[in-house]
Amino acid sequence: MTAHRGNPGVGPPREPGRYLAVGLPERRAAARRMRGLPRRDLPAREPSRGRRVNGVRRGLTVLLVLTALSLAGCAAPGKPSVTFYSHGESARVSPVQYCERLARECQRPDPEAAGELPMPPGYPLQISVSEEIASAPWQVVFTYRGDSGERLRGRSGVMGSQEARHAYTLRLPEDGTRLERVEVQRYGTVSVNQTGQLQFVIGGTWVVGNSHQQDPRTS
Numbered sequence: 001m002t003a004h005r006g007n008p009g010v011g012p013p014r015e016p017g018r019y020l021a022v023g024l025p026e027r028r029a030a031a032r033r034m035r036g037l038p039r040r041d042l043p044a045r046e047p048s049r050g051r052r053v054n055g056v057r058r059g060l061t062v063l064l065v066l067t068a069l070s071l072a073g074c075a076a077p078g079k080p081s082v083t084f085y086s087h088g089e090s091a092r093v094s095p096v097q098y099c100e101r102l103a104r105e106c107q108r109p110d111p112e113a114a115g116e117l118p119m120p121p122g123y124p125l126q127i128s129v130s131e132e133i134a135s136a137p138w139q140v141v142f143t144y145r146g147d148s149g150e151r152l153r154g155r156s157g158v159m160g161s162q163e164a165r166h167a168y169t170l171r172l173p174e175d176g177t178r179l180e181r182v183e184v185q186r187y188g189t190v191s192v193n194q195t196g197q198l199q200f201v202i203g204g205t206w207v208v209g210n211s212h213q214q215d216p217r218t219s
Contacts, residue, residue: 080130082184082206084117091117091208099188099203106203114207119179125170127184133204134164137187144176152176158187183207 083092093115099106119125127140140156154173159165172179188203 080132080204082130082133083128084115084182084208085126085128086117086119087123089118091115093206093208095204096207097202097205099201114209116209116211118212119182119210120212121172121178125179125182127168127170127182129166129168129184131164131166133184133186134160134166136203137161137200139185139187140168140170141183141185142170142179143181144172145178145180146175147177151180178212179210181207181209 079095079098081092081094083090094110094113095107096111096113097106097109129138137158137160139158142154144152144154146152152173152175154176156168156170159168170179170182184204184206185202186204188201193199
């Protein structure tokens with residue numbers, strides 16, 4: 001049996017290849033190589049809560065901005081107006097009642113939108129409408145006082161059915177003494193009533209009243 005030389009109390013030498021003594025340079029090189037390899041045993045790190053919240057806020061901000069721009073681009077244009085002229089004065093009025101072209105959506109009637117204009121006897125009333133009204137059939141309906149003071153109604157023919165007409169001049173009938181109220185009515189659509197007859201639906205109404213001092217004898 002061969003005796004082992006060495007320090008007292010030290011065991012036999014380790015077998016070659018079973019234990020490998022690695023120095024500091026070798027460990028550093030191995031660590032660098034390991035950092036370059038994907039670590040399949042660990043789950044991907046989730047972003048911190050603060051980062052998720054900030055990302056959500058940025059996404060909401062972008063969404064709100066895009067929504068506002070979309071609504072601004074799709075906003076409905078202003079409602080058309082009608083201008084009335086009489087004896088050197090004028091009044092521009094908004095619709096008292098207004099519907100879109102097919103009369104499926106209508107605003108609530110707004111009596112406060114009616115205008116006033118001095119319309120003295122003996123002077124014509126000139127009416128000017130916007131392109132949106134002129135491109136559809138429209139008419140003028142008016143109320144006036146007769147010779148004996150009774151209240152009468154009249155109407156013009158339907159305009160704009162063949163070609164656009166932007167103006168109309170209203171003169172009182174021979175038996176009339178004073179205009180009281182004038183309406184411009186734009187047709188919206190045509191429907192069929194219960195008897196099978198065509199019925200025209202009014203899609204917009206513009207109103208002006210006579211603010212001229214009335215003769216007490218005709219009141």
